Amino acid sequence: MKINLQVITPEKIAFQGEADGVSIPTKSGEITVLANHIPIISTMKHGELVIRNGKEEIYMAVCNGFIEVKKNCVIVMTDIAERIAEIDEEKAIEAKEKAKKLLFEKDRLSDLAFADTTAMLEKSLARIKVARRKRR
Amino acid sequence: MQSTQQIRRQIQSTQNTSQITKAMEMVAASKMKKSQQAALLARPYAEAALNILQSVSESVEPTKHCLLENREVHNLCLVVVTSDKGLCGGFNGNVLKEAEKIVNANENKSISIIAIGKKAETYFKKRNDISAVFNGIGDTVELRETLPISKLLINEFTEKKYDGIVAVYNNYISTIKQDVKVKKLLPITRRSLEETVEEIEDMTKSEHKENNGVDYTFEPSASKVLCALLPNLVETQVYHVILESNASEHSARMVAMKNATDNAKEMLGDLKLLYNYIRQQKITQEISEISAGVAAQE
Numbered sequence: 001m002k003i004n005l006q007v008i009t010p011e012k013i014a015f016q017g018e019a020d021g022v023s024i025p026t027k028s029g030e031i032t033v034l035a036n037h038i039p040i041i042s043t044m045k046h047g048e049l050v051i052r053n054g055k056e057e058i059y060m061a062v063c064n065g066f067i068e069v070k071k072n073c074v075i076v077m078t079d080i081a082e083r084i085a086e087i088d089e090e091k092a093i094e095a096k097e098k099a100k101k102l103l104f105e106k107d108r109l110s111d112l113a114f115a116d117t118t119a120m121l122e123k124s125l126a127r128i129k130v131a132r133r134k135r136r
Numbered sequence: 137m138q139s140t141q142q143i144r145r146q147i148q149s150t151q152n153t154s155q156i157t158k159a160m161e162m163v164a165a166s167k168m169k170k171s172q173q174a175a176l177l178a179r180p181y182a183e184a185a186l187n188i189l190q191s192v193s194e195s196v197e198p199t200k201h202c203l204l205e206n207r208e209v210h211n212l213c214l215v216v217v218t219s220d221k222g223l224c225g226g227f228n229g230n231v232l233k234e235a236e237k238i239v240n241a242n243e244n245k246s247i248s249i250i251a252i253g254k255k256a257e258t259y260f261k262k263r264n265d266i267s268a269v270f271n272g273i274g275d276t277v278e279l280r281e282t283l284p285i286s287k288l289l290i291n292e293f294t295e296k297k298y299d300g301i302v303a304v305y306n307n308y309i310s311t312i313k314q315d316v317k318v319k320k321l322l323p324i325t326r327r328s329l330e331e332t333v334e335e336i337e338d339m340t341k342s343e344h345k346e347n348n349g350v351d352y353t354f355e356p357s358a359s360k361v362l363c364a365l366l367p368n369l370v371e372t373q374v375y376h377v378i379l380e381s382n383a384s385e386h387s388a389r390m391v392a393m394k395n396a397t398d399n400a401k402e403m404l405g406d407l408k409l410l411y412n413y414i415r416q417q418k419i420t421q422e423i424s425e426i427s428a429g430v431a432a433q434e
Contacts, residue, residue, distance in 0.1 A: 008181045009181060010371075011279060027355070038353055039352045040353045041188055041353070041354050041361055043360065068191070077188070
């Protein structure tokens, strides 16, 4: 039995179709949703989303969002959802270093800027994690 | 009667203008297609967010989250969405007229304006106090570009600087039809959300709504999900408003430019007719003068 999966970002539908299972980084730890999962609504954090379908595995960098599971229908809403091919690893590393440097001076940052920088760091971390898959 | 030279000059300049408007029409058409697509692609996310909210509010009594707080409105904030550039028919005028109407209707309250787009800025600069201006929101908006706006709105609302935030913008219906819409952004109310859902569903005609009876588990807890979801909803709504406005802007510009090109063509026809008429008249006159001269010599 398969689940019906949708990965939606505000800008596009990143994935739509059937899958055997999906692993999602939630705020209370990674969960894997297979068919006949109980209905659940949860919040996501940044990390790596893995869609499994037969032997095929699709990795996506995701950052913040929600998941809704009901009756074998899984909806993942997230700010970004990028596949390996879409990620520029060098840029992500650069962004990570920049964000880290900024966070060291956090006394000088306003609350808003602090939140922005944290979000940037989280996104780049997720991207780097997924990009590294390419080499293995 | 005008001289042929004058008319020739007029023909030339009309031709140039029509070429420019034609080019602008094509540019607007391609931008329109892109922004329409973006507006369509943003809909599933908004829909999913609203579905989750619905499930959450069924399970928990919407706790007193500050974005849901319904205060008596003393300070109203108006978000006026216009374009940076002109030449798009009544697009900006309609929004500004509606905004002016709201300002007049709420004279007893203090009103601040948040202007999006240069046209709104120049319009309100002189008389009302503008609290923020956002310019240069590109033709293809990304969510990232609208985040500063939504963050500002959320902050000001939670700090009780404003008790209500309303957006005035052009809602995209079709290429030739855009309506000015007034949408309440904050506080988030069930009704305003339902309206948005209906709008979205009208257009995409999707058919999943049956949430009733499903017993969800919430992680970490329902109220925490709600807290995380609400700012997200505001962001989505702001993004949605700007996308709609963008799609409307390009459609309005395309139609305006098409009309301009058609008018120029009509004018060209008239001018050419006049030009030939005068030219022929001149020739006839010259011939009759020559033949008169010849007749006189004989």
